[in-house]
Amino acid sequence: MSSADTSPDGPADDERTTPRATVAARLTGPGRYPRPVVSLAxxxxxxxxxxxxxxxxxxxxxxxxLAVIVGLTRATGARYGDLLRVRAEDLDLGEVGAHTGEGSVLVRHGKHRTVREHRLAPEVVLVLRHWMDVRLELAAELEGSVPRALLLTVHHTHDNGTTVSSGLPITKQGLVLSWRRFALRTNARYGALRPPLPTRFEQVRRAWTEAGVPDLGREVASAVASVEPSSASEK
Incomplete structure (x- = not known):
């Protein structure tokens, strides 16, 4: 029996730092999160x-x-910044009209934009297919082509006194406010019937990453990553 097997501290560092463990650590994030994470349930x-x-x-x-954001986060472990870099062409949802099966998505993770291909369960594919129709309707009033960004604004917004149409790439602040509205509405609706949702989505995301729920995917050539879509604010 090796010394690593008998060590009271567990396996040696080179055994712990497997590719899977490294990727999982990146999805979870460094250190202990200062706010309580919700239960997996x-x-x-x-x-x-x-x-x-x-x-x-x-x-x-x-x-x-919001269902798309939650579904993709659960499937890939992506943070808001990672999701904002996802483009419509990064999705593979299968043939249109076919029976809904598994799909895949390319996500550029973290500050190094590490590109990984993640598997998508059929229920996530179903929601994404619906969103693809919705986003086309949202961008119908825009001149030119539909933005490449997957996540678009759903309300008309105001920027320095100018009305900005819906259907433009959303910002991180827009995602933050969208989740907060949902959490507050849900807490008011269910009251004492269930634990209140936190107003920070990271406390939900970490429940999945710490439990190993997201598909770690496979790293693909960095050449797949290209120019990031621009974003429009939504408040």
């Missing part, structure tokens, strides 16, 4: 709630977009 409830609401007839575009 509560995080899964959020996904089920939004996944169902997004597919109801007449669902608001913001709900559909």
């Amino acid at each position: 509560d995080a899964e409830w959020v996904w089920r709630e939004l996944g169902v609401e997004a597919l109801r007839p007449g669902a608001k575009p913001e709900v559909v977009r």
Whole structure:
């Protein structure tokens, strides 16, 4: 038996630092998060709630977009900044009209923009297909082509006194405010019936990454990453 097997401190460093462990650590983030992370059961409830609401007839575009954000985060471990770099062409949702199966997405993770291809479960593909139709409607009033960014604004916004149309790439602040609105509405709706949701989505994301839920994917050539889409504010 090797010394690594008998060591009270567990496996040696080179055994712990496997590619899978390294990727998982990147998804979770460095060190201990200063705010309490929700339980895995509560995080899964959020996904089920939004996944169902997004597919109801007449669902608001913001709900559909939020379901996309939650579904992609659960599937890939991506943070807001990573999601903002996802473009429509980074998705593989299978053939249009075909029975919904698994798909895939390319995500550029972290400050080094490490490109990884992640598997998408059929239920995430279903929500994404619906969002692709919604985003086309949102960008219908824009001149020219639809923005390449996957996540677009769903409301008309104001920038220095000028009205900005919906259907433009959203910013990180827009995502922050969107989740906060959902959390506050949900907490008011359910009251004492269930634990309140935090107003910071990171406390939900970490429940999945710490439990090893996201697909770690496979790293692909960095040449796949190109110019990042520009963003428009949404408040």
